[in-house]
Structure formats: structure tokens, C-alpha cells
Amino acid sequence: MNKSIRVTALFSIILTIILLINLTVVQAFSVDKYADNPKNQRGFYDMQTIARGQIFAGGTVLAQSTANEDGIYSRSYPVDSPAWGPVTGYLSTQYGASQLEASQNNILNGTDDSLITNNFMDLITGEQPDGANVEVTIDPQLQQVAYDQLTQPGYEGAAVALQPSTGKILAMASSPSYNPNNIDDQWAQLQEQEGNPLLNHATQETLPPGSIFKIITTAAGLNNGYNPDSTLTGASEITLPGTNTQLTNYAGQVCGGSQQVTLTTAFSLSCNTAFVEMGMDVGADELRSYAEGFGIGQESNIGVETAAGNIGEMPDDASVGQSSIGQRDVSMSALQAAGMAATVANGGVRMEPYLVNRITDSTMNEIRTTSPKEASTAVDEDVANALTDLMYASERNTSGYNGNSYASKTGTAEHGDGLPPHVWYVAFDPDRDIAVGVVVKNGGNLGESATGGQVSAPIGRAILDSYGGGQ
Template sequence: MNRPIQKVALACIIMVVALLANATYVQVFKADKLRSDTRNSRVLLDEYARQRGVIVAADGTVLAESIPTDNRFKYLRRYPTDPKAFSPVTGYFSFVYRADRGIEYAEDSILNGNDDRLFTQRFMDMFSGRDPRGGNVVTTIDPNLQRVAYRELTNAGCDGPCRGAVVALEPSTGKILAMASTPSYDPNALATQDFGQAEKAWEKYNAEDNGDPMTNRAIDALYPPGSTFKVVTTATALKAGLTPDVRLTAASQIQLPDSTATLSNDSGSTCPGSTNGTVSLTQAFEYSCNTAFAQLMTEKVPGNASEEFTSTAKQFGVGEDPPGIPMDVAKSTVGDIGNDKAALAQSAIGQRDVRLTVLENAEIAATVANGGVRMRPYVVDKLQTADLRTISTTAPSAFNRPLTADQADQITDMMVKSEQNTANAQAGIASKTGTAEHSDTSEGGETPYAWYIAFSPSSNARIAVAVIIENGNRGQNSYGGLAAAPIGRAVMNAYAGGAR
């Protein structure tokens, strides 16, 4: 063979090897990425040609299902049960907009049948000649409780449509019993196979003046927690060796350390029940006296109070990268306090740069309710094949223990007293309200965020709740005890067997 032919042959061999290598790379290493690419309409067509798995509530109530159609798409995704109430949990599945929220997104590989754990089911379906099917997701959601939470949020007194969220947890396990957010949206409008109507719904839901209904305010939004964060501040003090009887200032206003700024009690008055100008930590908690908590952290906690405060907050999960539930959760934070005592004083009352999700605040309440043990929250109870064979079950697991049982009992006692000092107080509840400022300007004057976290103080606390209302209709007087507390109590009463 002459030399030119040898060169051509070698070049052909190199090109064939390169072609095979590229084909292998695309089909093996990039297969998952290409399959999940939102521009890959063939995958969508394939998914619409199979029966996507169902999403059900804890009692079996169907929240999402796929029903047969007579058109080129064999199945239509449908949300048959109070879709606006449950959309923060389910999310949506749309040919146009795919699935990018809720369980539909977080468990997409199970629901569409591509998960490796469904290999046996896929093989049996292929062997029997049956169309491929997706797996099912069983959630921890109590459907009656979810409806109550959504109804109470929707009907709360607000300036316009209520913007807020509720999370209810089972303290002993971390199960999410309810996760409601308002305003909400109807996922059926996006799942429709009339693409023009789906586009109109998308534009409506994402309009700037529509209240952002597709945001799950329970896990996607971060808020200053206000006085509800005094639970963590109190935990810091107790862990540092202080007692509920430690004496603190009852002054209506104090000057912040190393600063010209001052900090006042919400009422602008002296903390009630004072003796010789001081109150106990229990009294300060009961009446939510800001000045006392500022002094507690800047003068009373021994050692490096900022480090103690930040460390305790982290033990409660604030500042940690939150695990999925399996949906992604925004990362709560206490901010960068450093050695700034003025920042520490403001952070101690849940202001400055402290930001929490509603889920995180519910976890804080649940941790106290559970004797100081923080459980991992979750909303997926089990995964199943289409034939209802269980392939995965979520077992309750503890993160850590931020508090001893005695410390949890001490905070519980303070929260019981706090509830009794709240408007329309109810027996048998331990709670803390919060009224959080959030203005970006120095003038303030905005409607504060109204918070309420609570649980039933017993040896077997069954439920802990966190509620936020962004736009109460009392303006600057939209306190947590007036705007958010009635919602939290209604949810807890419904779980205890009251009216639903």
C-alpha cells in the first residue's frame, strides 16, 4: 500500500473512532442531561404518552393524577382536589412549562417512571406489553388540615388578597402536616393541553401586580422573624448558664452599645410587672420586651455572646444549608454580626439581618415541643410503583438536640405565659408572636409582618405551627397576636378534632 492511501486510511480510522467516542459520550455520559433539557420536546412527548404517577395525601386523597385523552397526547395531568389549596405541595406539570415546582419537580423521575428504582416495573410492563407507567408519591399532608390552613389564610383580615403562609409539623417525627401559601394558583390552568390558554394563565400568574401566586411563601420566601426569634435568644441564654429568673432592664428605651441609635419596646412603655426597674427573663418573654432582650445578649450572656447566639441559631438550623423536603428550601440566616454589639442587640429581637422561612420558624417551635430534639422535616412519606408496591419510605430522623429537656420545658413555660398575654388567648397552647419591621428606608411606616408560632404543651405534642401574614389590614397595628394568631389557633384546633 502506497503512503497516500495509508494516510487516508489512518484519517478514516481516526474519524470513525472519534465518531464512536462522541456517540458514546452523548448516549452514556450526557444522556440524563439531554433527557432533562427543557428544549427536548421528544422527552415531553414520551412522558405525555405514558401514565404519570399519582400524588396523594396521607389519607389517600388524590392530589394529582393523569387521565386518558383521545388526542395525540395520551394523558392529561389533572389536579382534582382543591387545586389552589394544594398547589404549594403538588406544583404543576405542563407540556409548555414542564415541572419546576413542588412534588411534581422534586420527584419528577419517580412520577415519570425513569427512576432506576422503577426498573423492575418498567421491565414487567414491557414484558406484558403494557404501556410504561410512572410511580406514585404518598405525602405526609393532612388534607383537612391543608384546607383549613388555606381557608384561614384566604379569609384573614388583609389589605387586599392575603399574602402569607402556614406550616404545620408533627414535632416527634418532622412530618409536614400542612404547607399553605396565599395567594395561590390553579395548576390545572398550566397543565391544560390548550397551549394558548396555558400561556395566558402563565402570564396572569407572573404579572407584577398579581401578588406572585406561584411563590411558595412557606419555603421560598425569607422574612425577618421579629419577636418569634426571642425563642432562640432565650435558648442562647439558658445554654450559657443563665436562668429564667435573671434580672433585666424594664426600661421603655435603651441606647444600643457603641452606637447613637436606640431600641424601644413595641408599646413604647416600660415592661409590665417590673420591680425596681427590672423584670425577669420570664417576664420579658411573656411581655416581649425588646429592651430586656437587647441587654440580655449584650451584657448578661457570658463569654463571646455573638458566637453563642450564632451557634445556638445554627443548632436550630438557621444559617445551615437546608436539606430538601424534598423540595428546595431557602436558606435562613442570622446575618454577619461579628463583634458589633448593636447588631447583636437588634438580631436578638429578630430584626436587622435575621431572615427565616416559615418552615424554619415552625421547626423552631417543633424543637421546643419535642423536648429540645430537632427532627428533619419531610413531606414525602413513601414512594410506590404503579402497582402500589413500596420502594422507599422516609423514616423520621433527628438532626441534633439544641436544648436539654429542662431547657425546653423552661421555654415552654415562657411560651404558655406569652400565649396568655396575647389577644383572645386560648388555654392549652404555648406560643410566641412577632411583629417584624421590614422597611428598606429609615422612615419606616410600613405594615409589619405578623408572625405566630405555637404548639400544644403536653408530653405528646402532636402539632407545631408557624404563620405569617405580610399585609394585615390594621396598618402599623397589624400585630402578630391580631393578624396571625387566629390562623394558627384555627389550624391547631382543627387537628385536635375541632371544626374543619
Template sequence: MNTPLRRLANVTIVMFLALMMTSTWVQFVRAPDLNSDGRNVRTLYREYDNSRGPIVVGGDSIASSAPVDTPFGYQRSYTQAELYAHVTGYYSVIYGRSGIEQAMNTELNGSADSLFYSRLQDLITGRQPQGAAVELTIDPAAQQAAWDALGDQRGAVVALDPTTGAILAMVSKPSYDPNLLAGHTTSEVTENWTALNEADGQPLANRAIAGNTYPPGSVFKLVTAAAALEDGLAVDEQIPAPDELPLPLSSAVLGNFGGASCSSSGTQTLGDALRVSCNTAFAQLGLDLGAELIGEQAEAFGFGTRFTVPMESAESYFPPDPDAPSTALSAIGQYEVRVTPLQVAMVSAAIANGGTQMSPYLVDSVRSQDLDVVTETSPSELGQPISPETAAALQEMMLGVVADGTGRAAQIPGVQVAGKTGTAETSSDVPPHAWFTSFAPADDPQIAVAVIVENGGTLGSEATGGAVAAPIARAVMQAVLE
């Protein structure tokens, strides 16, 4: 072979090798990314050409797919759409997925590894492939009660089973209709998306677990009280409770809600301080304990952790190394302390469950189209943030809040309800948020609840957690207990 032919052969071999390497890279290495790319119309058509599995609550489908005469094959639709919007999420040709639609996508579209044998059976029998049904832990009565009681107010409600971690209710308002984003006419879907994003109140945000985090106000006193009890303070031990507390290193003075006096003697027991939600007592307690101890207790309850339920929650936050006045304010749930309603419900649930905190979860089971259980969630312990003794002490203190304290509006005849109110300031020119968290029955807890009503709801600047949020929690607890 002469030199020019040899060179041409070498170039040809190199070109073939480059072509083989490139095609191998695209078909094997890049394939997963290309398949999941939202711009890949073939993947989109293939996914929509299969019947997507339903999302089920209480035996009824709240999201399902039906065949349509379009290139996409099936149309996704939602019943009781706004009630469950932040649970199901949306399934959109243009904007992808959210909520359970996103978190359980491979199960719903039938491509999950756990559904391999079901897919193999479909292949052998020639049966039309279909996604699995995802059954949720939501209690329909609790969900409806939370929706109705929250009314037109902005806020969120989360309810848990303290003994398992199962989420019984998850409501966020304002809500939206996922059907607006499920259509196949791109111009209409785009218009609806724009309108939802420009709507007042951010209806697409799931305030219950992953919207903006909130200052918890006095519901955080449960964490401070837990830290004090774990440090050796007794429920009946006297602590300072002045009418006003000068904050160290500053000229600021902290008072109690409405300028009230917690105790004529200037001291009161830890139990009474929680019952009447005494700001000065807990701020001084925070100074005595120190930010490090309170921060460690908050972390033990789950602050700083993103929970996967299977949607991912936002992290609740306790500030690291605050100075003395900031520590006093942090101890009463102000300054930079931020929480999700899910986190607040988890604190109450751990107290109700004897100090054992369970992992929260929203998916009960996954079933194939033959109704066989493919996977089922088993309750699991997340940790032990407090001792059983501390939990018992906090239970008694929270009973006092509802029986003869700031949370009387949560009382249920014939049922022992334990709770804690909160009124969280955001700024001087905006009404405070109203909080309430509780569990019942206290002697056999079946439900733990957290409620937030943004900026006082219908009562505005006159709102308190006891007046606005406690009745909502009561309605949700009654729905489960009845």
C-alpha cells in the same frame, strides 16, 4: 500500496475513528443531558405518553393524569388546585415542573431506580407502564384550616409533627391554579404563564419554604432565650428591662412595642420578658450574650441550612459579626436576620420535642401501580440544638405567653398551648409582618405551627402577631387535635 492510496486509507481510518468517537460521545456521555433537555420533543412525547402517577393526600388524588386524544397522550389535572398548588407544583409542556412534580419526577413518571422491578414486570406482561403514586404527609383538615384562616391575606402557614418532622400543612398565599399551566395548547399556556408572573403578589412563589425570607421579629426571641438558657441563665433570673435602651455606638434609642413599659422596676425575669415580648430586655440580653453565641444557637436550630423536604428550602440567615447596635437588633429578630416559616416552625418543634429537632419531610411513601410500597420515609433526627432542660424551660415560658401574655388569642379550651408572638418591622412606611409560632398540647405535642401574615394583613399598621397570626395558628392546631 502506493503513497496516494496509503494516504487516502489513513484519512479514511481517521474519519471512521472520529465518527465512532463522536457517536459514542453523543449516545453515552451526552445522552442524559439530551434526554432531559426541555427542547427534546421526542423525550417530551415519550414522558407524556405514559400515565403519570398521582399525588395523594389523605387517600385522595390531588394530581392525576387521564388519557386524551392529542400527541401528548395524557393530560395532567389538579383538584383543589389552589389549596395545594405550592405542594404539588405544576407540570407543564413548556415550563417544566415545580414542587412535588419536580422533586419526585422520576417516581411519578416511573423511571426511578426503585421502580426497576415494576418496569420489568410491565415489560414481561405487556402492561401499559404507569408512574408510581406519591403519598404526602399533609393532613387535609390542617391544610384546609390554614387556607381558610389565612383568608385573602398574603402570607404562609407551615405545620409539623414535632415528633417525626412530617409536614402536616403548607399553605402560601396568594396562590394559583396549576391547571392553567398543564394544558397542551402552547399559546394558552404561555399566556397564563405571563399573567401569573405579572400578577400582584408573586403567586408562583412558595412563601412557606422558598419564597422571600422574612425578618422574624419577636419570634426570634426564642432563639435568643435558648442561647441565654444554654449559657446558664435561669428562667426566674432578673434581667434589665428598661423603658428605653440607648444602642451603643449610636444615637439611636430602642423602645418597646407601642412605647410600653415592660416593668415598673426596670428589671424582670427572663420568663416574664418572653411573656410580654420585651424588646429592651432581649436587646440588652443580646448585647450581654454577644452575636457569636446567638449566631451559634441559630445555626444549631438550622439557620444557614437548605432543607430538602424533598423540595429545597431557602436558607434562614443570621448576620455574621454584627456591630453592637446591630447585635441588639438582631437579638430581637430585626436588622438583617431572615427566616422562612418552615425554619420558625422547626424551632418550635424542637422545643416541643424536648430539644431534639427532626428532619422535615413531605413525602410519606411511594407506591407502585399495584399499590405495593416501594419506598417509605422513616423519621430521622436532624440534631439536638438545645438540651432537654432548656427545652423544658422554654416550654414553660411559651405556655406563659399564651396563658397570660401576648398570645392569648391562641388559647384552646382544655388544651395547653405554648406559643410566641412576633411583629417584624420592614420599613417605616410599610406595616409590619405579623408572626405567631406555637405547639400543642404542651404535655404531648402533636403539632407545631408557624404563621406569617405579610404587612399586617387586614389590620395593616394596627396589626400584631397576637391579634392577626395567633388565631390562624389556633385554627390549624384545633383541626389536627379534633
């Protein structure tokens, strides 16, 4: 055998070994990575031959599979409303799956390892197991209210309602949205539509929170020597240390008409200068610690895609001052905003939010139920009670206050020169175990003059007013 043949043979052997190693790695260690990748459509072609389980909320079926006379299944969404698109997601042989249809795919098609006991006889006989059903925590009536409140005025944004004592997600509306029926026919139009309707704006989009972040700044202050009667600057403007930048109160006003105000007054009137002063005094490390305690910077595994939010770098007092009022690099989602209010409502204990309530088999027998879990203790009960009193005072000073018993905070967040602000409202009703977080992007229909009290608060109050409780 001459040298060239030996070299070629050796090279071929090496390539064969590399191929075998690669196949072994893929087959043994990367099955889940590739099989569960939403771009892998093979698993979704299987839906046509599988009695895929339902997604439902209470007695309302949100997603189901039905077979034609040839035994070929198709997926449909009986409520036929865009209110549910970001929750169920879509299922397509062409474009894969999203949201619950993707994250719960193995449950819905009956192949999840947790279903082995239920599908034991099917494994013995070799028959295709029926899919299991996924029940979500959402209140259908509340979901529609939240969606209508956002979309009827033509707003872009999101609204989330949580049960503070458990973390149950009671509503999760996103605008713009889409109807998951016939997703293949809508795909090109949805890709071109402004506002990214395929995104779950309630969980995947993070925005600067503005003054609702003052809840966290106040929590840090109350744990570092401040109390509701502590005095802070009420000046109309404050210069950030080491800069020529001045931060002002809303409309350049002196806070409550006084150069010195209590924390209660500063919170109820949302005076920026007071919170810049307190935030810089508390410092970056404490501010970050309390933000993390309230869940900022952390993703939630709820079955739909979530974004972590961020508090950003704070290398100096000037950046701390800006961050203290929810500007600079601070960002959060509507889900996190609702969770912030829910944490105060729950005595300072943050519960892990969850969307999947139960898994049932094809005959509706319960397989498992989600149990509430504590995520963190953001503040102790005394601080939570103090925050609650401050939020009561804030609600009484918010546009449209009508004598309700809600505790709230509004926010108006700048996000670019000349652009209308994003406007926020977070609140809770202590009598009915519900908290809300609402954000309307770019000022809704009020443009640059918009405030959270004018635009977002009516949405939040409508959701709270509509909740019947009893979940």
C-alpha cells in the same frame, strides 16, 4: 499540500476533537444535570404517552393522568383548589414543571433507578413502565383550613404545621396561590399578578422573624448562665453600643412597668430591651450556633423548593443586639418557624421535615416509606422544658388567649420605613404532637398597628384547634 490547507485541516481536526470531548462530557457526566433541569421540556412531552403516577394525600387524589381514546394522557388536579398548587406544583408541556411534579418526575414517570426492580419485566419486553405514585404527608382537611384562614381575610403569607416527633409536614399553605389545572391558560395572568402566586411562600420566601427569634436568643441565654428568674433590663429603650440608635419596647413602654424584670416576664411580654441586653452578653458566636441548631441557614430537601434563611453578619455588639430580636439581617421561612416551635416541643431535638410519605407502584403496593430522621439536638431536654414554660406564659399574654393549653410566641417584624410589619405566630400543642408557624405579610388588614397576636395568632390557633391527630 500547501500551508493554508494544512492549517485549515489542523484547525478542523482540533474543532472535531473539542466537539467529541464536549459530547462525551455532556453524555457521560451531565445527563442528570440537563435531563432534570426544569427548563428542559422534553421529559414533560413524554407525559402524553405515559401513565404518569398519582400524587395523593391519604385517600385524596391531588394529581392524576388520564388517557383519551387515542392514548394521549393529560394531567389534572381533581381537588381543583389553589390550596394545593404550591405542594403539587404544575406540569406543562409549554412551561415545564414545578414543586413535586418536578422533583418527583422520574418517580412519577417510572424511570427512576429505584424502580428498576419493579419495572424489570417492562425492561425485558421493552414496554413503557407505568409511573409510580407519591403519597404526601399532608392532612387534606388541615391544609384547607390553613389556606382558608389565610385567604378569607385576604392576607398574603404562609402557614405550616408539623408533627414534632417525626418532622411530618401536616399542612403547608401559601397565599397568594394558584390552581394548577389549565396552567397554560393562566400563565400570563399569574406572571402579572401581585404577590407572586407561583412561589411557595411557606418554603421559598424568607422574612425577618421579629420576636419569634427570641426563642433562639433565650435558648442561647439558658445555656450561658441565665435562668427564668434571671433579671434583665425592663427599660423602655436601650442604646446600641457605639451608635446613637435606640431600640425600644412595643409602644415605648417600660417592660411590665419595671426597670428590672425576670426573663419569664421579659419573654411573656416580649420586651425588646431585655433581649438586646441578653443577646449582647451571650455574643455573636453563641447566637449563631443556636440559630443553626434550630435550622436557620439550612435548606431542607423535602421535594419542594426551600430557602435557607439567614442570621447575617454580626461584626459588633450593636449588630448582635439587633439580631437578638430577629431584626437586622435575620430571616426565616414559615417552615423554619414551625420547625423552631416543633424542636422545643420535641424536647430540643430537631427532626428533618419531610413531605413525601410513601412511594407506591401503579397497583398501590408500597415500594418505600420515609423514615423520620433527627437533624440536630438544638438544646437539651431541660432547656426545652424551660422554653416550653416560657412559651406557656407568652400564650397567656397573647391577644385572644382563651384558656387553651398551647405554648407560643408572637413576632412583629419591621422591614422598611413606613411599611406595615410582617407578623408571626409560632406554637405547639404538647397533647396532640403538632406545631405551627404562621406569617402574615405587611400587617394583614391592620396595617402599621398590626401585631402577631392580633393577626397571626388566630390563624395558628384555628389550625391547632382543627387537628384531629392520629397521623
